[in-house]
Amino acid sequence: MNRYLFFGALVVLALVYPLLVQGIPVWERMGALVLLAAIGASAWNIVGGYAGQVSVGHAVFFGFGAYAAVVVYTHLGWPPIAGAPLGMLLSVILAAVIGVPTLRLSGHYFSMATIAVGELVRVLSSTSDFLGGAQGLGGPAMPRSVFDLSFLSATPFYYIFLAVLAFLLGLTWWIERARMGFYLRAIKDSERAARALGVSSGRYKLYAYMLSGAFTSLAGSLYLCMFGFVDPESGFGILISVKMVVMAALGGAGNLFGPLVGALILVPLEELSNSYLGGRGAGLTFVVYGAIIVIIARFLPSGLLSLFRPRPSKPAPKSEIASGHAD
């Protein structure tokens, strides 16, 4: 079928991309950055997209992952990637701690609570000597073994990120089709109706939040491995959270490939504007993201991919289903 052919072509393209841009560091790096952003946004998508619980504080998990990776190096001398499972575990626990009280809140109140928690953690991290304070911490300057994941080009990272993204999307695809996926969508549409049908909405929202937090944390650890450095702003900064939301929303929140599409558009945009505008581009990022949020909210509430969604094959017979509106 056409759709599978198209999908297969994309997979092949993803696999050979580094070969196509070999020797052009900017584009090698770009590929890896797109995938890393897609991992973060896809992780966010589980709770923010499918379950409709719009967290604007996912940087908490990203920062936990990044700091877990750098802390095991700084304090224990381990390779940073060894901190990834630790970061994921801590993030699951943290998600439970944050989620139990805040997931009860509806809509915007949940979003605001996650912002507050995110900012609180950012401020706390900058006062912690253990985490290197406002200066942050750096990973190994010179690779000691292959496990330090210090590579001259971005291409090895590209393939690592590709594998992680494939796993995450595969997992999400499976959830989408299982009971949990149905329940998350039901909660998003009407939590009250879902509960009346026996859905333990609190439990399912929490599962989604913990899973989402774990993979966001993994994205943070991978970030640290590639960049070798994290400080409170690059780990816990609110822009990290906002980017996840905007990427997912742009492509289509609650859509398997939505976050990837968003990352494919926004990451190159940001990289290019940074390289042309240099340091002056930093403030502009906020403006651009703000503008995108407004545009999505106004014109594209279901994201870009909704423009391509196949229409239902047979429109239902109008006379039978649309009659009797009087109530």
Add this chain to the structure above:
Amino acid sequence: MLIEAHNVTKAFGAFKAVDDASVTVEEGDILGLIGPNGAGKSTFFNCLTGDLPVTSGRVSFAGHDVTRLPPEARARLGLARTFQVPLTFESMSVLDNATIGALLRHPNARDARARARDVLQRVGLGHVIDAPAKSLGTPGRKRLEIARALASEPKALLLDEAMAGLTPTEVRDAIELVRRIHGDGITIVIVEHLMEVIVSLAQRVVVFHQGREISRGTPREVTSDPKVIEAYLGRRKVRHA
């Protein structure tokens, strides 16, 4: 007794929307719950299902004290409901709406889908199974509410004005549907403004007025009860008294 409400009171601030209501429903019953607008019928339903916590009193279902249980736990025990204003899962197809209900007893999505299909056929939504739920009009949505609830394979079904807004033909179909559901062994509590519906379905009727029970009996008995007639006709007078 399948459903027992003992001295249930629900207050919003100082206002008692349900005031000391005690209602019991036996397995296999069809109980009608009637009363003028604002009598507290929906609020009482919400107390039975756990959508609202009671201010005081006790609710038990199928031998369990469920007063402190959340709605999902009561649903799992077999208490299903429809909402007066349908709460359709708007982003889903008609089939997926019913599948959410079916997943309660069939955790495997494929089994639940098959089960949901059966139920949709049974309630007369077979021709719109794959349509987006948001394309349904009010009658379709009300039927979908019933289908979802039935797909959860309940012991009891609470219908909150499931027939409001239907044409006379649709009402007749809906009455038939409720009969069939009852015939499948499901206990029913029905709130309906149309007396025709209550008279043709209910064995017993409880009448609410301003949060209190004012009458009970067979449909014939309550419709000839002067208190009931006064409640319906002389509402303004009664409220000032």
